Each structure stands twice: as C-alpha cells, then as structure tokens.
Amino acid sequence: MRAPRTAIAAGVIAAMAIGMAGCAESDRDDGDDQSNATGGTFIFAGAGDPKNFDPIFNDDGESFRPIRQMYETLVTHKPGTADLTGGLAESWSNDPSGKVWTFKLRQGVKFHDGTALDATAVCANFDRWYNMKGEAAQSQMIYYADVFGGFAGSPDAVYDNCKAQDASTAVVTMKKYKGAFPGAFALTAFSIASPAAIKQYDADTVTQNGDSFSYSAFANEHPTGTGAFTYGGWNKATGEITLNRNADYWGEKAKVDKVIIKVIKDENTRKQELRAGTVQAIDFPAPADRKALADEGYEVLERPAFNILYLGINQKNNPKLKDLRVRQAIAYALNRAQLVQTKGPGGAVVADQFLPDTVLGYAPDVQKYDYNVDKAKQLLSEAGATGLTLNFYYPTEVSRPYMPNPQEIFTVLANDLQAAGIKVNGVPRPWNGGFKDDVQQFGKQDLHILGWTGDYNDPGNFVGTFFGRPKVEFGDDPLTEMFTAIGAADATVDQAAKRTAFEQVNRDLAAKWLPAVPIWHAPPAIVTTKEVEGLVPSPLTAEEFDTVSITK
Amino acid sequence: MVRVVSRRLVQLSVTLIALMTLVFFWLRSLPGGPVDALLGERATPQTREALIRALGYDQPIWVQYGRFLQNVVTGNFGNSIRTGEPVTDVISRSFPATVELALAAIIIAVGLGIPLGYLAARHHGRLLDNATIIVTLIGISIPIFFLGYLLKDWLTQDIHFFPPSGRISTGTDNTDVTGFFVLDGLLTREFDASADALWHLVLPAITLATIPLAIIVRITRASVLDVLDEDYIRTADAKGLRNATIRKRHVLRNGLLPVVTTIGLQTGALLAGAVLTEKVYNWGGLGTLITDSISGSRDYPVLQALILLAAVVFIVVNLVVDLSYAFIDPRVRVR
Numbered sequence: 071m072r073a074p075r076t077a078i079a080a081g082v083i084a085a086m087a088i089g090m091a092g093c094a095e096s097d098r099d100d101g102d103d104q105s106n107a108t109g110g111t112f113i114f115a116g117a118g119d120p121k122n123f124d125p126i127f128n129d130d131g132e133s134f135r136p137i138r139q140m141y142e143t144l145v146t147h148k149p150g151t152a153d154l155t156g157g158l159a160e161s162w163s164n165d166p167s168g169k170v171w172t173f174k175l176r177q178g179v180k181f182h183d184g185t186a187l188d189a190t191a192v193c194a195n196f197d198r199w200y201n202m203k204g205e206a207a208q209s210q211m212i213y214y215a216d217v218f219g220g221f222a223g224s225p226d227a228v229y230d231n232c233k234a235q236d237a238s239t240a241v242v243t244m245k246k247y248k249g250a251f252p253g254a255f256a257l258t259a260f261s262i263a264s265p266a267a268i269k270q271y272d273a274d275t276v277t278q279n280g281d282s283f284s285y286s287a288f289a290n291e292h293p294t295g296t297g298a299f300t301y302g303g304w305n306k307a308t309g310e311i312t313l314n315r316n317a318d319y320w321g322e323k324a325k326v327d328k329v330i331i332k333v334i335k336d337e338n339t340r341k342q343e344l345r346a347g348t349v350q351a352i353d354f355p356a357p358a359d360r361k362a363l364a365d366e367g368y369e370v371l372e373r374p375a376f377n378i379l380y381l382g383i384n385q386k387n388n389p390k391l392k393d394l395r396v397r398q399a400i401a402y403a404l405n406r407a408q409l410v411q412t413k414g415p416g417g418a419v420v421a422d423q424f425l426p427d428t429v430l431g432y433a434p435d436v437q438k439y440d441y442n443v444d445k446a447k448q449l450l451s452e453a454g455a456t457g458l459t460l461n462f463y464y465p466t467e468v469s470r471p472y473m474p475n476p477q478e479i480f481t482v483l484a485n486d487l488q489a490a491g492i493k494v495n496g497v498p499r500p501w502n503g504g505f506k507d508d509v510q511q512f513g514k515q516d517l518h519i520l521g522w523t524g525d526y527n528d529p530g531n532f533v534g535t536f537f538g539r540p541k542v543e544f545g546d547d548p549l550t551e552m553f554t555a556i557g558a559a560d561a562t563v564d565q566a567a568k569r570t571a572f573e574q575v576n577r578d579l580a581a582k583w584l585p586a587v588p589i590w591h592a593p594p595a596i597v598t599t600k601e602v603e604g605l606v607p608s609p610l611t612a613e614e615f616d617t618v619s620i621t622k
Numbered sequence: 623m624v625r626v627v628s629r630r631l632v633q634l635s636v637t638l639i640a641l642m643t644l645v646f647f648w649l650r651s652l653p654g655g656p657v658d659a660l661l662g663e664r665a666t667p668q669t670r671e672a673l674i675r676a677l678g679y680d681q682p683i684w685v686q687y688g689r690f691l692q693n694v695v696t697g698n699f700g701n702s703i704r705t706g707e708p709v710t711d712v713i714s715r716s717f718p719a720t721v722e723l724a725l726a727a728i729i730i731a732v733g734l735g736i737p738l739g740y741l742a743a744r745h746h747g748r749l750l751d752n753a754t755i756i757v758t759l760i761g762i763s764i765p766i767f768f769l770g771y772l773l774k775d776w777l778t779q780d781i782h783f784f785p786p787s788g789r790i791s792t793g794t795d796n797t798d799v800t801g802f803f804v805l806d807g808l809l810t811r812e813f814d815a816s817a818d819a820l821w822h823l824v825l826p827a828i829t830l831a832t833i834p835l836a837i838i839v840r841i842t843r844a845s846v847l848d849v850l851d852e853d854y855i856r857t858a859d860a861k862g863l864r865n866a867t868i869r870k871r872h873v874l875r876n877g878l879l880p881v882v883t884t885i886g887l888q889t890g891a892l893l894a895g896a897v898l899t900e901k902v903y904n905w906g907g908l909g910t911l912i913t914d915s916i917s918g919s920r921d922y923p924v925l926q927a928l929i930l931l932a933a934v935v936f937i938v939v940n941l942v943v944d945l946s947y948a949f950i951d952p953r954v955r956v957r
Contacts, residue, residue, distance in 0.1 A: 113792050121706055129664055209673035212665045220668065278676055279708065280693055280700015280923045281656050306707075307715050307798060308790055309906060332792050335914075338771070339904045342786040346778050349792065467917050500917075506658055525664070 107315075108619040111328040112602070115340045115349040119333050120311065122285045123293035123301065124273055125261035126199055129212040131611050134258040136311050136331055139615055140182070141261030141295030144173050144192065144240075145252055149606040149617070152376060152428050152527040154252060158187060158262055158296065159240075162255070168247030168563035169230075171255075175238040179320040181264035182300045189234030194265035196232040196242060198274065206283050207276035213259035213525070217250050249534070249560035249568070253526035258612065267294035298324045298616035309333035313615075324616035325604065344368065344597060350620065351598040351605065357415035357474050360595060369598045372417045375426045375591035376609035377472035378532065379521035381483060382509070382586045386545035388516050390455040397584040399449035400517075401439035403490035408441070409482050410590050415474055417595070421588035423576045424533050428609060430565070431529035431572025436580040439587070446490040459493040463508060463515035468501035471594040471611075472521035479519055479589075513542040519589070524610070529572040530560040537585055544585045552583045630941050637933055642694060645929050646687055649922050656703045656920050694930075700923035704914060709923045712911065713931060718801030719789060720907030723899070724892040726827035731834040732885060739842025739881075740874070746847060754839060761836030770829045770902030777825060787904035790819045826903040830896055834888040841884045846877040879951055886943030890936045 120133035125141055128134060146157035156162075159173035179187040199214050201222050208221055219226040230243045244251075254260070268274070271288035278284075288294070293301045298319045302312035313329040332349060334340045340352040341359055345366075355363060355370070364370045383400065385391045406420045423436050450456050464480035465473075473479065477498070484494040497515070499505035508514045520543070524531050530538065537544070538556040555578065559571035579585070596607055604617040657673055665673075674680050678689065693700060699709035742754040778786040789803050790796055796815040799806045804823065807816020849855065850873060858868045893908070900909035912928055915921035 111793060119705055205672045205676040209669055209676050210660075212661065212669060215666050215669045216664055226668075280690075280698065281677055282660070282701035282703045282923060283706055284701055284708070285706055305798075306705075307719070307801065307803075307906065308788065308792070308794075309904075310792060312793075330793055332788075334787065334904050335910075336787075336901060336904060339787045339902070342774060342779060343788075346782055346786045348785060348788075 106322060106325055107327075108325045108621075109327050110620040110622075111330060112326045112351070112615060112618050112620060113330045113332060113349045114615070115332050115334045115343055115352040117333075117335060117337070117340070117354050119309070120304075122289035124285065124289035125259050125263065125295075126202075126214060127207070127210045127276070127285065127289060128259060132333075134612070136313060137261060137293070137295075138258050138297070138612055139299040139313050139329060140293050140297040140301055141258070141263060142297050143256050143258065143261050145255040147256055147527075147608065147610060147612060149614070150374070150608060152374075152524075152609050154256060154527065157256065158192070162252060164252070164563075166563065168251070169244045171242045171244070171251065172235075173240045173242070175240060176320060177238060179296050180318055181267065181296050182294045182316065183264050183267050185264055185266045187262065187296055188237045189240035190237075191265050192240040192262055193232035193234050193242075194268075195260075195262050196229065198265075198268065199260075200227070200229045202274060204276065206278045207274060210276060210283060211259075213254075213257055217248070217254045217257070217260075219248075247561065247563055249530040249562070250526070250528055253528040253531070256526055261295055263288075264294040267292055296320070298614070299329060302328065319616075322616070325619040326615070329615050329618075341597075344599065347599070350602050351596055353596055354471065354594055355597045360416040360597075363597050367600060369600065369602070370416070371596045371598065371605060371607040372593045373595065373607040373611060374428060374609040375417070375419065375593040376428065377521060377523040377594075378421055378424055378426070378591055379472045379479070379519065379589040380421075380424065380536075380586040381589055382515075382518045382520055382543055383584075384513055384515050384517070384543065384545045385585070386513055388458075388460065390453065390458055391460075391516060391545075393453045393455065394582070394584060395449045395453040396455045396458070397587075398439065399446040399453070399455070399490065400487065400492070401584065401587045402442045402449065403446040403492065404439075404483060404486045404587060404589075405441040406589055409479070409486075413475060413478050413482055414590055415592045415594070418590045418592040421591050423580060424536060424586070424588050425524070425529055425576070426591045426609075429524065429527055429529055429532060430569050431533075431559070431576060433573035433576040436577050438580075443490050450491060456491060457493070458491075459495060460487070460516040461495045461497055461514070462487075463497045463499060463505065463518040465501040465505040465519075466498045468505075470521060471523055472590075472592050473519065474592070476519060483519070483589075510541070510543050513545065518543075521589075526610070529568075529575070530556075533572065533575060533579065534560050537579065537583070549583050549585065552578070552585070626944065627941070630937065634934065634937050637937065638930060641929060641933050642691070642926065643687075645926050646690055647683075649920070649925060650683065650686075652920070656922055659703050659920050690926075694926075699927040702915075702924045703921045704924070709927045712924055713908070713927055715801060716906065716908045716911045717931070719905060720893060720896055720900070720909060722789075722802045722804065723823065723826055723830060723896055723905060723907060724889065726823050727830035727834065727892055727896075728885070728889055730827055730831035731838050731888065735835045735838030736842050736878075736881065739839040740846055740877075742839065742843040743846035743850065743877075746850075751843075754843065758836035758839045761832045762840075764832065766829060766833070766898040767902060769832060770826075770899060773825050773829060774902065784825050785822050787902075789822050789906060790815065791822075794818055826899050826905055829902065830892060830899040834885075834892065837884060837888065838881060842877065842881050845880045846873060849873050849877040852876075875950060879947065882946055882950060883943055886939050886946075890939040893932075893935050893939075 116132055116135055118132040120136055121128055123137055125137050143157045144159040145154050145162060148155045158176060160176050161174045164171050175189060202208055219228040221227060228244050228246060228248050230245045232240060232242045235241050267288060271292045272286045273288035275286050276283050298316050299313035300316050302314040304311045309332060311331040315324045315327050334343060337356045343349045344352050360370050383391055383397055390396050410418050410420050422438050425432055462484055465476045484496055487494050499508055509518045534556055537552055539553055555575050559575050562568040562571050598605055601621050603619050603621055660673060661670060701708055702712045742751045745751045774786055777784045794815050796803060796812060797806060797810045799809050803819035804816050807813060807819060855872055858872055897909035897913055900907050915924040
C-alpha cells in the first residue's frame, strides 16, 4: 500500500531530474561599446567567506579578493610582481626625512557613485582612519593599527595630517618615518573609498553585539570604490558575490561583464566543480592535485612565492637552545631538500633566509645549512647537548598556503632530528584551539613550525615581524643585538642603504643568531580552465580580474 | 493531549537553560577563543587589548554569563564572529537548507524503507529478503564521506550527470522567499530555478538517506515479522478477512509503531547532523555552520544558538513522535 506512492514519488523525482538534465545557467552578453570587452561571466571559486567590503575593517585574503576588484589603492603592484607602481596616484615621492609623502593623483577618476576622486577625497580617507572612534571599530582595523601605530590621541600614532595641495596633489605627513612605507600604501586595507558613500551609509559605525560586531550598510551593501568592477550583490545562501563591469572605469575597462566569486571551502569540491565546468578557476588547489590537473589540461598558475615556513626555536625553556651550536645542529639535521621534494607543494623551494628573493634586502650569500647529520651530531657533542629532548609543537585543523599539511611536515622534521640524536616529543594542538596561544602567548614549546605570507614588499614585513622585537615565540628576549640591528635597518630612509642594512641582517640571522630555521617558500596556485585568459597570478595573491577574458 | 504538550514545554525550558549554562562555560574553558579568530595573525598587542575590552572579556565570567543569559532571553544571540552578521540571520539562512535536505532524505528513506521492509518480511527467507538484509547492511556500514565522494566521482566527474555541489547553479537568479530553494522557485513561478534546485538536491539526499533508509527497512522488516507471528493475525486470517484488510488494519498498523519511533529519531539526527553530507556537497546548511563555527573561528555566538536549536528540534521531533504514536495506537491515548 505504500509501494505505489513510493513509486509515484520516485517517478516524479526521476521525471523532473531528466527534464532538468539540460538546464544550464545563462550568461548574458549585452554587447558593449568597449573594444576590449569580451563579455561573459568569470566564475572564480574561492576558499572562504569574506567578512564585509569596507577595506579598512578587513585583514584576510578572502575579504580582500572582492574588495580588490572594487577599490584601488594610491600605490599598487606591477601585475605578477611585488614591485610598486602607480595606482590612484600616478607618482609619489617622499622628503629626505621620510615623513612627508606627496601623491600626484590621476585625473578623471570617479568613484562608483559618480563623485570625483581628488586630493580632498584621499585626505578624507586618511583622516577617517586616524580619527576612527570606538574600540569596537579600532580593534577591527588590524592593518591600520599595525602600520600606523595607533589612532588620534595615541602617543605611538605615526600619522599626522593630510593636506590637499591642489585637486590632484595629496600630501600626507607622518610624525615619524616608518620602514613599511611606501610598500604599505599598496595594502588593500588602505584602499580609497568614496567619502560621500562613507557618510551616506554611515561607514564608521561599528557596534558590538554579543561576542562580535555589526558593520554598516556601507560595509555590507554599498561598497563604493573606483575599481574596474562595481558591487552587484552577495547571495549568502549560495555563497556568491557578484561584481559588475564598471563602464565608467578610468583605465582599461574589464573584459568580462560580470565576475562571480563563489565560496567553496572544501578543496576537493573546488576541484570537482572545475572538472564539472561549473566554475572557471579555483583558488588553492590541494598540492597533491596540481600535477593531475595540469595533466588533464587545466592551467596551473603558480604565484611567485611570497611566504616562508620556518622551524621556530624557543630559547627559553631549554637552556641548551641558547647555544648557537645546538641551533646550528638542528639546522644541519634537517633534510629540507628532501622535505620539499616529498611534502612540498608544487613549485616549493628550500628557504635559506626568512624572506623570498623578490623582497628588498634578500642576501644571496647567507650561510647555508645543507643536510649533514654528522656535523649536527658533532655540534651537539661540542655543546654538551647529546641526548637532548625537545617538545615540538605543531598545529592541527589548519592548512596555510605556506603549510598545507602541518602534521606531515612535523613527521618528517621530527624523524630528521631523531636521526641526529635529538629526541622529539611531538605535541599536536588545534590551530585556534591552543596552538597559537601555547606558542605565541605562553611559549610552552621548544620547537614549532609556523610561517607567514607577506603583505607588501618590505623586509621589515618579514624579518621585522618575526625577530624585530622580543617575542614569546622565540623566548621573549633572546638577542638584543638582533632587535637593534633590525630596528636600525627598518629606520633607514634611503632605499639603497636599507637594502644593504637588511642584507647584513639576513646574513647575521643565518650565521650569528639563528632564532629559527627557514624551511621553504611555497607558492600557492590558481587553476583555471583553458577558456580563461589573462589571469595574472600575483605573489601577494592580489589578482585583479579586469584583465580576464573568457574564450569559448 | 494538552497536558502532554504543556509538560513537554516545561521540560523544554529547563533543558534549554541547563544546556545554555553548560555550553557557555564549556566553550569558555576551551583553549583559544574568539579574540584570536577576530584578530587573525597580524594584530598588535594593543589591538588585542582593545578587542578584549570592547567585547567585555576583561570582566568576570559571571558578569559575562549574566549578560549572555539576558541577551538570550531577549532573543539576541549576538553576531557571528566569523561573518559579522546577526546569529539569527546566519541560522535562519542555514536552517532551510538543512531542512530541505533532511526532508528530501526522509522522504526517500521512508518512501522506500517501509515498503521494502514490508516486502522483505512478506518474502521472509527468500531471495528478496536475503538481498535486502545484505544491501541494508552495506547501507548502514558505508561511511557517508566515502559514499558521497563515490557518488560524486561517478555521477558528476566520470559522467557529467549531476552537479557536484551547491544548492543551485552558480549565477541562477532565484528569489529568496522561504529559503527552501525548490519551494521558492514554485512560489515565484521561477520553475527553472526550482527544477535546478531539485536537481542539486538528488545526490546529497540519496547520500544522507542511505543510513536511515537501511535502518527503516530493517526495523520495518523485523517489526512486521513479529506482528505476522501474533495470534491476532492468525485469528483474523481464520475469520476469513481479506488479505488486504489484514495487512492494512493489523499488520501495518501494529508493525509501524517502532518504525515511527525510528523515523522520529532519524529525523532529529538528520536535522542536527547532516555535517558530513553537507561538507561533501558544499551544501551551506546547519552542518556546515557547525563545522565552520568550531574549527578555526570558535564562533561562540553561533555555536550557542545552534546547540539551543538542536535541542529544540530534538524535543519537538520527539513530541511529534509521541503524538503520532497516540494517533496510530489508540491504547497510548488511553494511558
């Protein structure tokens, strides 16, 4: 008696299924007056949700991806590199003190709401950031707090004022020189937004609600920049962010009519969607899939490496680790070349210092620690550290571009250390559920693996972040000489002198201080179908989609 | 009936308050926390302190608990740490996705499970029965992950018959009315969108239905076999009742009681725990929300609300099961 109903239900489902098999989404191709327009929709599968679309309140790549298509910064990067070039400013210069920065703005640039980009608008943005009220809002301006030192009233604040010399000249004055500039002006967080829209949609109001914050209509529904795409909506139920071609864009206009950024968190599912042809590009393919996808005819676009994985050494818990010879023994014990070969994502290379060779201050002649177990044993014996036992912390429940498989990396490194006579006590901890706290706040570990993806082309952003000040991670206060040297290099205004200073820092880091052992640089990739053209992978994962076209 | 319902409501409130208290203190006893999740890797110590003050984490835990209870009572679950939206928005978006999926799975499981179980019992010891036992054993044992990927590999990668993931084709202009995509398409007469959503539902629903289907088949089979052995069936047969009448009045009616309980339990489990299926198919429902909220972000506000919701769903489903018991078996009404 149930059977007939079941059969009917199954029949209906089957009939509808067959009827729908041919269904496909429709792409509009309106035609356009622009000669370079190719039309169509570019569907890009990203790995996570954005937070909101107000650049200043964001610090993560998934939020920056759509933001970058809608907004622009004063200074930007040459496509495919970390080298600086003009963005909204055609050119920029600084005075010899490094405190006064003059930006010559492009003419004829308009925000998406039709208002003009001029020096007053640029200064309105700087003033907005500096004068942001409320701890809720300030606590969400991660990059601003980091780069500009603080807000109005804070003694550490670096920003002083911004003056519109004329409509196309903005002069930003700092209270002191900071090594992060000019590189940091290219940070997506410092994109220039329409002052009219900021006001109209109450952008500065960030309110606390329970354990988190509510953002304004500007951040959620009316992002207004000058970029090649305008905001088309965010369907949270399907995880799709739609961006439309900006027909009034000042530069070369986007080729496609529309971009859809679709959030697919599972890397395997991203790959399957690519194979099914429902998306045209995927971010962060699983390292193990890269070769297979390339063999199947997909384009695997490797980003130039802009990250570093290192083995951190905490000199506090175990006094033996204060001995340089022990730290060098650890470096010699690691067969990093083999690790890169067996566990490294495609394109990974052994690192011999803490920044990639694309960054200013990279020194080609640092001391290298090629795999040498005998040397490691000898150094341990000289230092009286035979039979050393070390607690090695590594994260679980996480995958980072520089560290796709922490557990496997740990296993290989631990085996190497044990082969050299160092006993390893592995301590797995969830990334956000203990690892970061134990390593960076409480310093429970002797060894750990961690890394970093750079934000902008500046050695301070790498070396300074790790070793520029006392950090629990490396044992609070191990090497005053190191902090001083890095601080001095970072404070050097002249770029040539800064390069020389940081080259020396890198040599000393390898030979004299060795607070950690650099492991590898691992370029993350994007994979596209053959029909996608013009996508330029960026070392900073700062791809812009206006150059992308879809060929059928 | 009124007494049953009101007793259940009291039970519900006590359970919820106890659960909330437990969850609040348990989440806060875990290492790591929302501060790290909100800050990412680049925050300065000053920013960290500002955030702790802004969120009131510098206040005693009892003050935080009081504020939390006050918020919950007034229906304010706060904002998601991960997305920044009000928790109620996040959940009301994910809830229909999971209900749609669970409903489809339950329709498949019940629609196929009861007749199959019944047929197996009727053909006790014969080929159909043996085959059913073997197939359902496989159904119960097969890990959802494996089955999901297997179906996907075969039906979406080898032969491009079904879409690999998601609830609707990318770029489809569907109007959101109820959050149930299939229904929304019908309501707004966007039949293409509705059909597309249904097409996306097939594989995840089959994957999710497998275990409850196998369980329902087995319970139905066992229960019907028990009933067939009862004296009253023999009596009914001896009285010369038609076979169809015996099946309908006696065998099914009595045989269905344990099946209804199982369906209830399975429905609750499906609603609360479609975690793996949702992950495999990028479904974006409650299961996905649970994993996203635990791993990485420690999204307390969402987790707290989700646990509350799961408790409510379980209790309501059980209530419905009890009431339907009374409907099927008059003896329960008397008690």
